[in-house]
Amino acid sequence: MATLVEPRLPRGMRDMLPQKMLQRRYVIGVVERVFERFGFEPLQTPVLELQQTLLGKYGPDAEKLIYDARHREGKEDLALRYDLSVPLSRVVAMNPELVKPFKRYQIAPVWRAERPQKGRYREFYQCDADIVGTSSMLADAEIVAMIFTILSELGFREFVTKLNNRKVLTALGEYSGVAPALLPNLYRAIDKLEKIGQDGVREEMQRAEISAETIAKIFELIALPVDDLNAWREKFRVYPRGVEGINELEQLTAFARDMGVQAERLQIDLTMVRGLEYYTGPIFETVVTEPKIGSLTGGGRYDGLIGLFSKNSLPATGTSFGIERIIDVMDELNMYPPDLGKTVVDVFVSVFDAERRAASLAVAMELRAANINTEVWYDLDALGKQLKYASARGIPLVIIVGPDEAAANIVTLRDLSTGEQQQIARGELVERIREKLEHA
Amino acid sequence: MATLVEPRLPRGMRDMLPQKMLQRRYVIGVVERVFERFGFEPLQTPVLELQQTLLGKYGPDAEKLIYDARHREGKEDLALRYDLSVPLSRVVAMNPELVKPFKRYQIAPVWRAERPQKGRYREFYQCDADIVGTSSMLADAEIVAMIFTILSELGFREFVTKLNNRKVLTALGEYSGVAPALLPNLYRAIDKLEKIGQDGVREEMQRAEISAETIAKIFELIALPVDDLNAWREKFRVYPRGVEGINELEQLTAFARDMGVQAERLQIDLTMVRGLEYYTGPIFETVVTEPKIGSLTGGGRYDGLIGLFSKNSLPATGTSFGIERIIDVMDELNMYPPDLGKTVVDVFVSVFDAERRAASLAVAMELRAANINTEVWYDLDALGKQLKYASARGIPLVIIVGPDEAAANIVTLRDLSTGEQQQIARGELVERIREKLEHA
Numbered sequence: 119m120a121t122l123v124e125p126r127l128p129r130g131m132r133d134m135l136p137q138k139m140l141q142r143r144y145v146i147g148v149v150e151r152v153f154e155r156f157g158f159e160p161l162q163t164p165v166l167e168l169q170q171t172l173l174g175k176y177g178p179d180a181e182k183l184i185y186d187a188r189h190r191e192g193k194e195d196l197a198l199r200y201d202l203s204v205p206l207s208r209v210v211a212m213n214p215e216l217v218k219p220f221k222r223y224q225i226a227p228v229w230r231a232e233r234p235q236k237g238r239y240r241e242f243y244q245c246d247a248d249i250v251g252t253s254s255m256l257a258d259a260e261i262v263a264m265i266f267t268i269l270s271e272l273g274f275r276e277f278v279t280k281l282n283n284r285k286v287l288t289a290l291g292e293y294s295g296v297a298p299a300l301l302p303n304l305y306r307a308i309d310k311l312e313k314i315g316q317d318g319v320r321e322e323m324q325r326a327e328i329s330a331e332t333i334a335k336i337f338e339l340i341a342l343p344v345d346d347l348n349a350w351r352e353k354f355r356v357y358p359r360g361v362e363g364i365n366e367l368e369q370l371t372a373f374a375r376d377m378g379v380q381a382e383r384l385q386i387d388l389t390m391v392r393g394l395e396y397y398t399g400p401i402f403e404t405v406v407t408e409p410k411i412g413s414l415t416g417g418g419r420y421d422g423l424i425g426l427f428s429k430n431s432l433p434a435t436g437t438s439f440g441i442e443r444i445i446d447v448m449d450e451l452n453m454y455p456p457d458l459g460k461t462v463v464d465v466f467v468s469v470f471d472a473e474r475r476a477a478s479l480a481v482a483m484e485l486r487a488a489n490i491n492t493e494v495w496y497d498l499d500a501l502g503k504q505l506k507y508a509s510a511r512g513i514p515l516v517i518i519v520g521p522d523e524a525a526a527n528i529v530t531l532r533d534l535s536t537g538e539q540q541q542i543a544r545g546e547l548v549e550r551i552r553e554k555l556e557h558a
Numbered sequence: 559m560a561t562l563v564e565p566r567l568p569r570g571m572r573d574m575l576p577q578k579m580l581q582r583r584y585v586i587g588v589v590e591r592v593f594e595r596f597g598f599e600p601l602q603t604p605v606l607e608l609q610q611t612l613l614g615k616y617g618p619d620a621e622k623l624i625y626d627a628r629h630r631e632g633k634e635d636l637a638l639r640y641d642l643s644v645p646l647s648r649v650v651a652m653n654p655e656l657v658k659p660f661k662r663y664q665i666a667p668v669w670r671a672e673r674p675q676k677g678r679y680r681e682f683y684q685c686d687a688d689i690v691g692t693s694s695m696l697a698d699a700e701i702v703a704m705i706f707t708i709l710s711e712l713g714f715r716e717f718v719t720k721l722n723n724r725k726v727l728t729a730l731g732e733y734s735g736v737a738p739a740l741l742p743n744l745y746r747a748i749d750k751l752e753k754i755g756q757d758g759v760r761e762e763m764q765r766a767e768i769s770a771e772t773i774a775k776i777f778e779l780i781a782l783p784v785d786d787l788n789a790w791r792e793k794f795r796v797y798p799r800g801v802e803g804i805n806e807l808e809q810l811t812a813f814a815r816d817m818g819v820q821a822e823r824l825q826i827d828l829t830m831v832r833g834l835e836y837y838t839g840p841i842f843e844t845v846v847t848e849p850k851i852g853s854l855t856g857g858g859r860y861d862g863l864i865g866l867f868s869k870n871s872l873p874a875t876g877t878s879f880g881i882e883r884i885i886d887v888m889d890e891l892n893m894y895p896p897d898l899g900k901t902v903v904d905v906f907v908s909v910f911d912a913e914r915r916a917a918s919l920a921v922a923m924e925l926r927a928a929n930i931n932t933e934v935w936y937d938l939d940a941l942g943k944q945l946k947y948a949s950a951r952g953i954p955l956v957i958i959v960g961p962d963e964a965a966a967n968i969v970t971l972r973d974l975s976t977g978e979q980q981q982i983a984r985g986e987l988v989e990r991i992r993e994k995l996e997h998a
Contacts, residue, residue, distance in 0.1 A: 122867070123867055125611070126652075128636055131604035140599075161574065185636070189623075221933070376920070378923050479813070486595045491594050507657065
C-alpha cells in the first residue's frame with residue numbers, strides 16, 4: 119500500500135455532497151420528466167469514444183479542449199466525450215433499425231478542458247433532447263416549446279428565445295461578398311452586436327480585413343426590421359438559402375404559437391451566431407430576463423452531422439440545457455421547493471442500550487419494509503449524542519425504544535422540528551409516521 | 559469537416575438504447591430506493607481522478623487495468639475511476655466536516671480494461687453503499703440485510719451470503735506458518751476450494767512452494783466445522799487477530815438475525831477470499847441459488863483505506879452491487895415487471911392534415927400539461943404510416959383529430975393493444991386517458 123497521499127480533486131472538477139445532490143436531483147428530475155412528457159426516450163452512451171469519432175466535428179478551438187484517454191496496453195486512441203450530439207449521431211448511424219423519428223434524451227457528464235473559473239467546470243452535465251429523422255420545423259418548434267415548459271416548471275418567470283438560422287448567416291455572407299475564408303471572422307464579429315454595439319462590431323470587422331464596402335452592406339442588412347421578414351426575403355431574392363432560412367423561421371414561430379408559446383417570447387435575432395460548427399438550420403438560445411440571468415440554454419438543427427458517420431444522412435435538431443448554470447442560478451436565488459430537505463432520511467431510530475437494541479432494529483426494519491427511509495444508530499452511545507446526530511443531519515423524526523417503552527409495547531416519537539414528543543402503540547407506528555410525513 | 563468515419567464503439571463498451579434503458583432504470587431504481595430506505599444518501603464524484611489518488615490501492619494486477627487520461631495542454635496525470643470506494647475515501651478525507659457515521663451510495667460507471675467477454679464490460683456501473691465512521695458489526699450486518707432486501711425486491715428467490723473475515727485469513731497464515739511473501743499464493747489457492755476441491759488446492763499450494771507441513775496444518779484448520787466457531791477460537795488461542803475475526807463474525811450474524819435475516823441465509827465460509835487488497839475485516843459475497851446463477855454481489859470492511867488519504871483514519875464498510883451481472887441475469891430470465899413497456903410514451907397524437915394540425919398540437923400540449931407523456935407526428939403523412947409508427951414504437955394509445963372530430967369538438971381514441979376505438983368529448987379527454995392508463 120502507498121504512503122499518505124494528499125486527497126485532491128483534478129482542476130475544475132467537483133464532488134457533489136449529499137445535500138447538493140438532492141438539489142441536483144430535483145432539477146434533473148424536472149428536466150427528465152418534461153423530456154418524457156414530450157415523448158423523448160432515455161439513451162446512454164459510453165463516456166469514452168474513439169478519438170476518430172470526435173475529431174473534425176466541433177471546430178479547431180473546441181477540439182483543443184478534448185481529453186484523451188488510453189489504457190496502458192490498449193491499442194485504441196480514446197477520448198472523453200465532448201458533448202452528447204456527436205455520440206447520438208454515431209448511435210443513429212450504427213443502428214439503422216431505430217424507428218424514425220427517433221427522439222432521445224441524455225442527461226450525462228461531458229468533459230472540456232476549459233480554463234476553470236466561477237461557474238465553469240471541466241466535468242459538467244449536459245441535458246440533451248434531440249429529434250432525428252424529420253426536417254419539419256414542427257420538430258424545432260417542439261424543442262422551443264419544451265424549453266419553455268422546463269424553465270417555467272423550475273420557477274423562472276420571464277424568458278425569451280432568440281431565433282436565427284444558419285442559412286440566413288450563410289446568405290448574409292454571400293450577399294455582402296465576404297470571402298469564404300473570412301466568414302468565421304464575420305460571424306464572430308456580428309455575434310457581439312448586443313455586447314459591443316455597432317461601432318465595436320465595425321472595428322472588429324475592420325481588424326478582420328473585411329472591406330469597407332462589405333461592412334456597409336452587412337450593416338444595411340442587419341438594420342432591417344425583424345418583425346417584417348419580407349424585407350429580408352426581398353434582399354435575399356437571388357440567395358435561395360437565405361430565403362429558405364427566413365421561411366423556416368416563419369414556420370418555426372407559427373408552429374411554436376400553435377403549441378401555446380406566447381409570441382412575445384420568441385425573438386428573431388438574425389445576428390445571433392451559435393459557436394458549434396455543425397449547425398445547419400434554425401438555431402436558438404433562451405435568455406432568462408426575470409430574474410435577469412442571461413442565456414441558459416441553446417440548440418439548433420444539424421442536418422449534416424449523422425452524414426459524417428453514414429451514407430444515409432438524416433436530419434436532426436435538438437437542444438442542450440445548460441444545467442450547471444441553471445443549478446448555480448437556482449442556488450443563488452434559492453429557487454428550490456421548501457420541502458426539499460437536507461437528507462433522504464425520514465426517521466432516525468435511536469438505540470437505548472444493548473438489551474433494547476434488538477427492539478430498535480426490529481422497529482427500523484418494519485419502517486423500511488413500509489418504504490419509510492430509516493436510519494438506526496450503530497453504537498452504544500448516550501441518547502443525547504444520538505439526538506445531536508439526528509439533528510445535525512436534518513432528520514425530522516426520532517424514535518426512542520427504552521425499557522419503559524419496550525415493557526409497554528410502545529415507542530416514543532419525537533418531532534425534531536417542534537420538539538413535540540408522543541407515545542405510540544407499536545402496532546400503529548407505521549401509520550402514524552406516514553401521517554406525520556405527509557403533513558410535514 | 560471530416561470525411562466519412564466508420565461509426566464504432568471502443569472495445570468492451572456499449573450503448574444503451576431506449577428499451578434497454580427502461581430496464582436498467584427499473585433495476586437501478588429498485589436498488590436506489592432500498593439504499594435510501596436504509597438511510598444512505600446520494601454522492602457524486604468526478605469520473606476523472608488524479609492518478610496519485612488511485613495508484614497503490616487495488617494491488618498490482620488490478621492497477622494494470624486502469625485507464626489514463628490527459629488533456630493535451632494539461633499538466634495533471636489523470637485516470638478514470640476504477641471503483642467507487644477509493645473516490646469515497648478521498649471525499650471523506652477532504653471533507654472532515656461530514657457528520658459521522660457518513661452513509662452514502664453512488665450508482666455510477668467505472669472503467670477497467672479487462673479482456674472483453676460475454677458479461678464483462680470495460681465501462682460498467684457499480685452500485686455502492688458504504689458506511690464510514692463506525693467499527694460496529696451492526697453496520698456490516700445492515701449491509702448484508704440490505705443486500706437481501708434488494709435481491710428479494712428484484713425477484714430473486716433464494717440466496718445465501720458467504721461470510722468471512724480478513725483477520726481470520728491473516729491468522730490462518732500465522733497459524734500455519736506461511737512466509738508473508740507466500741500469503742497471496744495461499745489465499746489464491748484456498749479461494750478455489752469450492753471450485754477445484756481439496757486435491758486441487760493441495761496441488762496449487764505445492765506449486766506455490768508452500769511446505770508439506772504447512773499445507774497439512776492448513777487442511778487441519780479448514781476441515782473444522784463452521785457451525786461451532788469455538789473450535790476455531792481454540793485453534794487461534796495465541797493468534798488474537800484470528801479470535802477477533804471469529805468474534806466479529808459471530809456478532810455480525812447475530813445482528814443480521816436481529817434485523818430479520820434468516821439464519822440459513824448466512825453461511826460462514828472461512829476459506830472465502832475477496833480479491834481487493836484493501837479489505838481488513840468482515841468480507842461477504844452473496845450467491846443466488848434460485849435461480850442458480852452464482853455470485854451477484856460482494857463487499858466488506860476496509861478500515862485502512864481512508865487512512866491512506868488522511869492522518870485521521872476512519873473505519874468503513876460497504877458493498878458493491880454487481881448491477882451489470884444482475885441486469886444480464888434479469889434479461890435472460892425475463893424478470894422485469896410485465897407493465898414495463900417498450901417506451902416512455904403513453905399517447906401518440908396523429909396529424910390528419912395541415913388544416914387540422916393546430917388542433918392536434920393543442921391536444922398534445924393539453925395532455926403534456928396534464929403530465930401524460932405524449933408524442934405528436936411532425937410531418938404530413940397518411941394516417942396509416944403514422945399508426946404503423948405508433949405501433950412499432952409500442953405506444954399504447956393513439957388520438958385522431960380529423961375534420962369530423964374537429965367539427966364536433968371530439969377526438970377519436972384508439973387503443974392499439976385491443977384495436978378498440980371510441981370518440982371522446984374534447985373536454986373529457988385528459989380524464990378518460992388517465993383512466994385508460996391506470997387500467998392498462
